Amino acid sequence: xxxxxxxxxxxRSGIASPLGRIANGGVxxxxxxxxxxxxxxxxxxxxxxLFNGEGRYRDRNGVDCCLEPGDLxxxxxxxxxxxxxxxxxxxxxxxxxxEGASFEPWFDEESGCFQxxxxxxxxxxxxxxxxxxxxxxxxxxxxxxxxxxxxxHELLNELNTFSQSRGGRRSRSERLQNSIRRVITWxxxxxxxxxxxxxxxxxxxxxxxxxxxxETGMSPSQYRRKHLMIQAAxxxxxxxxxxxxxxxxxxxxxxxxxxxxxxxVHGVSPWKYRSxxxxxxxxx
Numbered sequence: 001x002x003x004x005x006x007x008x009x010x011x012r013s014g015i016a017s018p019l020g021r022i023a024n025g026g027v028x029x030x031x032x033x034x035x036x037x038x039x040x041x042x043x044x045x046x047x048x049x050l051f052n053g054e055g056r057y058r059d060r061n062g063v064d065c066c067l068e069p070g071d072l073x074x075x076x077x078x079x080x081x082x083x084x085x086x087x088x089x090x091x092x093x094x095x096x097x098x099e100g101a102s103f104e105p106w107f108d109e110e111s112g113c114f115q116x117x118x119x120x121x122x123x124x125x126x127x128x129x130x131x132x133x134x135x136x137x138x139x140x141x142x143x144x145x146x147x148x149x150x151x152x153h154e155l156l157n158e159l160n161t162f163s164q165s166r167g168g169r170r171s172r173s174e175r176l177q178n179s180i181r182r183v184i185t186w187x188x189x190x191x192x193x194x195x196x197x198x199x200x201x202x203x204x205x206x207x208x209x210x211x212x213x214x215e216t217g218m219s220p221s222q223y224r225r226k227h228l229m230i231q232a233a234x235x236x237x238x239x240x241x242x243x244x245x246x247x248x249x250x251x252x253x254x255x256x257x258x259x260x261x262x263x264x265v266h267g268v269s270p271w272k273y274r275s276x277x278x279x280x281x282x283x284x
């Protein structure tokens with residue numbers, strides 16, 4: 001996928017979804033970044049992909065590093081930071097900004113996947129394509145915004161996979177927690193690669209499965225099903241989506257399959273769940 005040849009900001013409505021919202025995004029040429037006069041707190045989560053030029057990133061946590069094409073900055077709402085071209089350098093970027101509680105576990109400064117503010121992606125083609133696919137999605141309704149936010153989680157999931165493949169100095173407990181988080185965030189429409197998720201923990205699949213059950217009280221597949229259906233219940237309450245729409249959203253073969261999976265977690269069908277919720281009756 002090719003980039004627009006001029007600066008283009010993809011306009012977003014103020015519509016939010018139960019899972020959060022994408023606030024802004026675009027392709028920017030001929031900018032200087034934030035500059036280095038002061039540290040900025042942006043107030044939103046953000047991804048900034050440098051696709052041309054070079055520069056520097058600094059923050060109040062003491063990080064100070066040079067940047068080149070293929071470097072990705074993770075912007076945390078509360079982390080004072082600055083970045084941009086140095087001297088007379090070029091700075092051209094792709095960016096996405098977003099907000100919502102569902103993103104906080106990814107960026108938690110103690111336990112999140114993206115504790116380091118800069119990830120060196122290297123090859124640009126794949127990641128430019130992922131960014132542009134997301135930026136070009138329509139977000140003019142709650143349903144469209146929800147789909148875009150879920151797609152953003154898929155992008156974060158891919159970035160986490162890439163980061164883990166590069167290795168890291170994490171404890172066994174941290175690696176296990178990251179693998180468990182991956183179980184939840186694996187794209188709902190794709191077949192789960194359990195072996196690759198287990199590899200994040202540094203354990204064999206059989207050993208990892210035992211550790212997950214010890215940690216969560218459930219097998220990995222049960223744990224994933226539970227959390228997917230918790231998300232489905234939230235969408236059902238807030239948007240009243242049909243079983244067909246939810247089946248498509250969560251990678252089920254049809255509405256019957258989705259209803260069966262939902263009932264296995266919540267004890268009632270989606271229709272009875274929403275009906276009880278609308279009446280103010282306890283449903284869980």
